[in-house]
Amino acid sequence: MKKSRVSNTAQANLLMLADLGIEEAVTFQSVLGFSTGILGVFSHIPMADLLPQCIALISEVLYERTNQLIQEHDNPLILDLACGYSPRVLRFCDPDHIYIGVDLPDVAEHLRHHIHHLVGAKAFAHNHYFSADLTKYEELDELISSMNSSETIITQALLTYLTLDQKQMLMDQLKALLKRSGGCWIIPDAEPDRMLPEVFEAVLGSGALSIYEQVISILDRIVKRDRTANGWQSLDEITEALESNGFTVTKVPLYTDSLQLRSLERLSTECAEQIKDNWRNTCSLVVEVK
Numbered sequence: 587m588k589k590s591r592v593s594n595t596a597q598a599n600l601l602m603l604a605d606l607g608i609e610e611a612v613t614f615q616s617v618l619g620f621s622t623g624i625l626g627v628f629s630h631i632p633m634a635d636l637l638p639q640c641i642a643l644i645s646e647v648l649y650e651r652t653n654q655l656i657q658e659h660d661n662p663l664i665l666d667l668a669c670g671y672s673p674r675v676l677r678f679c680d681p682d683h684i685y686i687g688v689d690l691p692d693v694a695e696h697l698r699h700h701i702h703h704l705v706g707a708k709a710f711a712h713n714h715y716f717s718a719d720l721t722k723y724e725e726l727d728e729l730i731s732s733m734n735s736s737e738t739i740i741t742q743a744l745l746t747y748l749t750l751d752q753k754q755m756l757m758d759q760l761k762a763l764l765k766r767s768g769g770c771w772i773i774p775d776a777e778p779d780r781m782l783p784e785v786f787e788a789v790l791g792s793g794a795l796s797i798y799e800q801v802i803s804i805l806d807r808i809v810k811r812d813r814t815a816n817g818w819q820s821l822d823e824i825t826e827a828l829e830s831n832g833f834t835v836t837k838v839p840l841y842t843d844s845l846q847l848r849s850l851e852r853l854s855t856e857c858a859e860q861i862k863d864n865w866r867n868t869c870s871l872v873v874e875v876k
């Protein structure tokens with residue numbers, strides 16, 4: 587996958603969280619100033635005006651549920667792989683946590699360049715952003731070798747972009763790291779094949795499937811993704827691949843009632859309830875090595 591094009595999706599995630607008024611995202615967006623025009627690539631699709639509402643639901647539930655799982659497991663190091671412009675560093679900017687985000691050089695350097703405005707005086711305490719191409723063995727190996735405390739690793743969206751060989755390399759490295767330091771690996775989006783179509787169906791109603799297919803084909807073109815090379819799209823496939831590589835996988839619900847999601851408040855009660863029901867039956871994964 588190519589860097590600057592893929593980072594458009596990271597910008598869109600931040601824009602959605604900022605538009606919902608999530609404080610740390612508003613701070614990030616006020617410093618980074620991304621243009622809302624990036625969603626214009628979908629403008630010719632029917633009901634394009636409702637797409638931001640759909641994307642916001644997914645960005646928010648993945649962001650907040652991951653934060654909740656990080657808190658539940660409470661490891662001192664949070665290693666956010668392919669972090670994009672996630673403002674998570676501000677949620678976990680406290681004496682008990684060290685947040686490290688890893689992304690391609692253009693994203694990581696962009697964040698490092700603005701670090702003092704993003705994080706304030708606390709920025710001096712750690713290097714929060716590391717550059718690494720996670721598809722390259724040497725870069726992944728160097729990154730993983732430098733980690734030495736019990737950690738919560740996060741991969742959101744990353745797996746769907748990687749080829750099977752690249753996923754194997756990532757699993758080998760993360761297994762070695764978890765064996766050495768302990769902790770867990772959180773995959774919030776373990777059912778990528780379900781999330782977008784189900785939200786589209788609830789929000790857009792009839793025609794949702796065709797709109798979903800158009801959106802995905804535009805996204806695949808933007809990030810130059812070849813889904814036939816990537817394998818692993820469904821929950822069963824992801825779980826089986828992890829278990830056969832020696833991981834212990836715990837399925838947890840993507841949605842819990844303790845999440846107070848602003849994006850759901852923008853919907854009718856009926857639509858919000860349908861989405862919550864879907865999400866209660868959608869899994870995120872907590873992956874460990876025992």
Ligand SMILES: C[S@@+](CC[C@H](N)C(=O)[O-])C[C@H]1O[C@@H](n2cnc3c(N)ncnc32)[C@H](O)[C@@H]1O
Nearest residue numbers: 595596599668669670689690719720721742743
């Ligand atoms: C969909 S975004 C996910 C953003 C983030 N996880 C979030 O929660 O907003 C995908 C991110 O993966 C990064 N990325 C793509 N290829 C990568 C690679 N080979 N190594 C490291 N990061 C990569 C992109 O730069 C982009 O920021």
